[in-house]
Amino acid sequence: MSEESETEPSKRDTGVGMAIGLAIGVAIGSATDNLGLWLAIGVALGAAIGAGLSNRE
Template sequence: MVERENDPTAPGENDVDDSPIGSGVAIGISVGVLLGVATENLALWLPIGVAIGAGLEAALR
């Protein structure tokens, strides 16, 4: 069996990425929920919040 102790492509401890992936979507969902509850139209604002969050995350990269 081949040992892959120092191979950066091998699964292990180096799989964790410290970049804030998902934070833009989380912010967008939070804003969407807040606006949806405030306007009593959660079904409209939740997907809008997800879309805004995805755009925000793309802009942050």
């Protein structure tokens, strides 16, 4: 594996955040029968979660 600089966000954290957000979006979308809306919201949540994970100290 390559070393990451401190200023470069971790791609792994971003991927984990996106996976969590998509899972949440799909679960809520299936429950409410509005998958299109919640899939998009899940992607946005995943991006926020990924950014938060990559900015932790």
